[in-house]
Structures are given as C-alpha cells and as structure tokens.
Amino acid sequence: MDNQKDKGAERTLTPSNSEGKTEKLIKDSAKHAKTCGFKLNPDQKIVDRIMVGLLRNEKKYGKIYCPCRRVTGNEADDEKIICPCIYHKNEVAKDGKCFCGLFVG
Secondary structure, three states: OOHHHHHHHHHOOOOOOOHHHHHHHHHHHHHHHHHHOOEEOOOHHHHHHHHHHHHHHHHHHOOOEOOOOOOOOOHHHHHOOEOOOOOHHHHHHHHOEOOOOOEEO
C-alpha cells in the first residue's frame, strides 16, 4: 500500500466518526484472539491499517469485511469474510498469521 493511500485512509478516522468504533473493534479482536490462542499483530501500524479497512468496508457495505478479501456481492460467500473470517484460524496455524496480518500465532 503506498503512503498516499495510507495518509488518506488515516484522515477518515476522526474522533467524531470512528475513534470509539476503532477502540471497540481492537478490543473485540484482541479478546477473540486470546480466546483462540493467538494475539493481535504487535505492529500497531498494521493493526491500525486493518482497522481503517474494516471500518471503510463497514461504511461501504454495512459489514466489517476483511480488507484483504474481495467483496463479491454474493451474500453467502461474503458472509465468510466478515472479520474474523472463516479462514483466519487455519491461516494462523499454517502461516503464523492470517492473510491480512491482524491475527498472529
């Protein structure tokens, strides 16, 4: 992801529209990770970038689809990629992290 896109994405996270949502999403994700026996990525920049993508997808599509997955418009298929997606546990077990890097082993 180039720096221009990062800067633009960060500007969308303002206290008035999503700071509380971001904190809750991070807290919920960390709780989920702990329950599953892994953790959130220790690189806060990566976590922040993923949160921007999740909240952008929520605004655009109405659900927090993983930013690393393509939303198809097929409700049954897209349901699988709501974060945490159905693939994350296997990816962490196999690769040490999920595809987007939010969860790590």
